[in-house]
Amino acid sequence: MKSPVQFYFDFSSPYGYLAAMKIDELAAKYGRDVEWHPVLLGVIFKITACLPLTQVPMKGKYSEHDFARTARFHDIPFVMPTVFPISSQHAARAVLWVANTKGRDRSVAFAKALYRAFFVDQINISGAEQVIEIGRQFGLDAAALEQGIATAEVKDQLKMEIDDAIKAGVFGSPFVIVDGEPFWGFDRFDQIEATLKNGKI
């Protein structure tokens, strides 16, 4: 089995959402699994001194236009959230807790459910209560999830995941690493596919 594709994303990232809807299918086409890594851009942006796209003068309005257009171009449902950006640490912790307790497949499916809640169903997933409610609808034990995401263990795990991501050079969302080769942005999926197919560009 070839080594898995490493996929880094923030739940508040529109291009991260678009990538999340496509990455498993793309990797599977070339016989690869995907390891999903939730990160917090808020932490990473302290290093890069970057702002969320929508808060950059001139870029902000264009970006919202481009999120929706890019989603249409790739036939992915998308509704711009009315509250944006949001803090995504509860969602990120929840995904780690589900990976720890229910395994990777359930965790990835739950990550997709959280992303769809935010970028399709207009649910603000910044609060623990919304994340837990989405977990309940997803079939998780709401009380166990609530406890789980509040543990020091899961909080520390997310911090370590982010540290590891930064060490691997991750500075944005989506960020994909294929056999050590880094790709930033949903608009690098063509180059990711060429790398998966041919081993290099």
Place this chain on the structure above:
Amino acid sequence: MKSPVQFYFDFSSPYGYLAAMKIDELAAKYGRDVEWHPVLLGVIFKITACLPLTQVPMKGKYSEHDFARTARFHDIPFVMPTVFPISSQHAARAVLWVANTKGRDRSVAFAKALYRAFFVDQINISGAEQVIEIGRQFGLDAAALEQGIATAEVKDQLKMEIDDAIKAGVFGSPFVIVDGEPFWGFDRFDQIEATLKNGKI
């Protein structure tokens, strides 16, 4: 005749260079001319508070890797300049002067020659003297070019071009506008093509 595609670029922009090597061919495929607009990102970045990509922590190293990889992916010759970024006002003024005195086609061909000098032949085109020398090799009257780019008329023309670009929403390079629809980045050429083909996405 359909209205021309508006193409904005900075001579110090690697993705602008890649776009410059492809935009005429892409537009021509759909029966469109291209209007080339040199701009100075240094002026625009004062509004957006952005840094050149290579100066952003973490992004810098990745960006240089991505410039070269993206060039290979699209079969475009590319050598990362040793001095980067550069100030590009002399090159931009020269292109405007050639457009004024020799017409649009010569101006576009000269812009491509300047871009190739910087991103293929490792010539630092920041100084007036290098721009004039490239002009001489291109077949221009070097003395006339030297005089031309030093006139208040051409300097004011570049300022007005940049003002107009900012009013049109241009905040990066390359930036392309098709019938009012804005696209930022060489990686939007797939969406530009779809728009040229179908009128919208």
